[in-house]
Amino acid sequence: MTVGQQPILELQGITKSFGGVEALRGVDFALYPGEIHGLVGENGAGKSTLMKIIAGVHSEFSGRFLIDGKEMHFRSARDAHAAGIAMVHQELSVAPDLTVAENVFLGNQPTNALGLVQWRRMAREAGEQLARFGIDVDPMARLGDLPIGLQQLIEIARVLFSGARIVILDEPTSALSPPEVERLFATLRRLREEGTAIVFISHFIEDILLVSDTVTVFRNGRKVAETASAATSKGALIEAMIGRGGEALEHSYADDLMLPQPSDSKVVLRVDQLSLSRSLQDVSFEARAGEVLGIYGFMGCGQQELSRILFGKLKPDSGTLAVDGTRKTFASTAAARRAGVALVPESRRDMLFHQEPVYKNISISILDRISALLLKPVQERDIAKRQVDQLQIRPPVVGLDLGMLSGGNQQKVALAKWLTYPPKLLVLCEPTRGMDVGAKNDVINIVRDLRTKGLAIIVLSTEPETVLSLADRILVLKRGALVREFRNEPVSKDRLLEAA
């Protein structure tokens, strides 16, 4: 459809290295107006790096960079912005202490003749913009107080409506549930009609095939394929990504899946009548040793709050928790950990120390078990090394600062942290978010392995696939209440969506 047209953006022979490591090698990339261009590739393949070059974040690289056929060199994100390029980063980059309205207008707030911010106008317009995108939220609320999925939606909305000619979305759907994803896609199609060029990165191949016109596949810093979406298939893309047959790797979960006979092993966690102001109502369930309990629900259904209560980060208004039959009121996360509970939250930013090396990120949760008073760095590194190998974290250097890892690899570190001395109860929020198909498979295997070791595992997710691929029993949470339990019966993506 774009034949003969001039690309709005053209990159030729882009090479980028971080110190000795080459993140991109000789990549050519062209983007046309009115095109949605999908980008896929394994964790660490170089997708985000290329996009950050386009958005002016990385200004040092070699190769040619043309906009509308003219050679350009951005020195900062501001330059890129001025050229009409806007990007939603993989890591949420909102200002949590500002209001929703301020975030929407970040950098170009409406001002009056005196240069004062017109608050009322800003709030009204922000509210209107968000409503157009189907978001109903108080524009004057502090952004950091909203659930992470909503924050992500607001950031996406800001970028989509910024009037940019080139919009880059780096894994925008990872924190969204199906209805929001659909709204996002509808908006993307509308922008395409208006001539906007869109780059869309995702590990959900189906989404890529559904929404994009062209797909480019990255592997190891090189572009290995570029095809029209209509002319390829999921299997072919996965094969191009990882270099082996992909069919076995990814299930689509469209068909019914039979859940196993519920286990009658020991109850590790019993939750009774848990309520939290507007988030949770009378939630009761139990988790058993050697069982993976999935909790599925749309964004904002109370999953996040539930997970925080289990780990002592939030206190419920009423209701009780019992671990191994003993009633607990966790005064702190430290108390929850002592009781044998571990949590992997959905946000890497909250979970990890970006300025510290990988091994310190992994060892932090077990330091008290390996050292009474003095640190044992050698042992720490050994333990971290084992996890890095097991989870195939790339690059496999435990001394590297965490911030230098790609998004998916950071997520693996977040998981690695709790695997060394496994707890009794492991609570995983969106455990495969941001991971490529291969890594997702690894996580599935690890969780199964932990299950056979007798851990009780709770997986909370807004992605039906994640829950379906891991859980033995599934609870559906809807507006803070448990509305359905699937056990010992057939379940599929559609059945889950219907229940939620």
Place this chain on the structure above:
Amino acid sequence: MSSETALATGRRARGLAPFLRSQMRNIAPFLTLIFLSAFFAFASPSFATLDNLGNILTQVSVTGIIAVGLTFVILCAEIDLSIASIANVTGIAVAYFTLQESYVNIANIPLPGAVAIILSILLCALLGLVNALGLTVIGIPSFIMTLAMMQIAAGISALLVRGQIAYKVPDMITTLGSGSVSGIPWIVIVAAIMLLGGHLVLTYTRFGRYVYMVGGNREAAEYSGLNVKLILGAVMVISAVCSGIGGMLGVAHFGSAQQNEFDTYLLDSIAAVVVGGTSLFGGRGGIGNTIVGLFVLGVLNNGLDHVNIDSFLKILIRGLILLAALVINVYAQRLREKAAE
């Protein structure tokens, strides 16, 4: 600590320029120190002598002792504004519990020296504990909490001495504060031991790691199941106790205990920590940085005396140097983030 690992990985994974950029926080204070020393050595013949080095060391000792605890606090991205007041009240307390000459008109309670010292340390620990509880249990920002404590400690000082001056402190404190052993002042030795101790705790113990982690990302520390409040509380108590020790030795060093005697030590201690390159945002820096900061401050103060500058101008110059250090501190953080992005 983390600077060594950063060194190892930095060399392996990147070029020299990004490495230098990420190490700006450690390099800049050191260059400042070398520059200032060279400048004063050139400007005044009496500056670069062994005797004067001794002077500088003695002059920064009290600040050094107080700065040990403050380093912990700032590494956790908190602040303690009550250090000077707590130093003052502890110094006054130890004199209050000591028998004074008859002309000293203070209604004090003379006790044996060891008891006086223990009570005084308990006092500063208690004040630190109040800071800790205010910060962690009630949730008052440390800036405000310690501002209140600054007043409270000053109030206790005032009540104890009522405008008078006390001179006597227990013998052990007198020796440590103003005596010397084979030519080296005890107070320098105490400061060195405390700085070394602080460094060892921060670098080699689990608690030290926790301090860095809490400062680096408090949310993540909590999600790792660390008892963040306990760590913050401990840090506030450590700071108060270091201040108290500095206060007791300071009183012996100055030869008297009176109200407002330590007022300049608040700014000096904060300046030493920050000029040294410990990040105000927490998680970066350490005692090594504080030592460099102490020397920068010591050389500056001492050197300005040698070159006979208008003493009022001195104050301004110190202010400007502090401003420059703050700029570098914040800038170093940005450069590091840039290098890591």
